Amino acid sequence: AQKITQTQPGMFVQEKEAVTLDCTYDTSDQSYGLFWYKQPSSGEMIFLIYQGSYDEQNATEGRYSLNFQKARKSANLVISASQLGDSAMYFCAMRVYNQGGKLIFGQGTELSVKP
């Protein structure tokens, strides 16, 4: 069965430092996609970054990068130079090919950025 695991319920980081949010996934399919979403206290789901299973390079989007280690089935999100506005819940999600577009979400990590 497909599954996403986020083992860090909550994390703290000092402003301007980098932080890594962990995500491991489980699937037997070869074709899949991995997403990270940010959910601030206002509640909306904001897309951050995407990594396809066949992408050879790690995805980057501004201060966000995805550390994709296929053999370990991990897709960690790295946020560089943390800002106070980065305080939010972060969700890792997986889309598996031929599953009707279903996204499987992890339980989330609550990140708090300290000034």
Place this chain on the structure above:
Amino acid sequence: NAGVTQTPKFQVLKTGQSMTLQCAQDMNHEYMSWYRQDPGMGLRLIHYSVGAGITDQGEVPNGYNVSRSTTEDFPLRLLSAAPSQTSVYFCASSYSIQGAFYGYTFGSGTRLTVV
């Protein structure tokens, strides 16, 4: 460009009442879906649709109905509300390329309380 629009934003229902959560998208996405988010959990898929006239069940479909008469609209119906349906509901849409789905865009959510 409105993206995905959900209404209402907040709703309180009495046990046994019925209601419809509205979702509309203006991006011509073929794929639409409904998720619910409960405290301490990631989002879980309720129902989804890969195109007008086509719907299917997700992970937690009981107590909910959907229909997709147009590409733009995907309403979620609660037939007889129960306290267990107290949750935050998100509608999402996406497009597909060669069978893989991308560009998941979420609505702002509906916070539903059943008393």
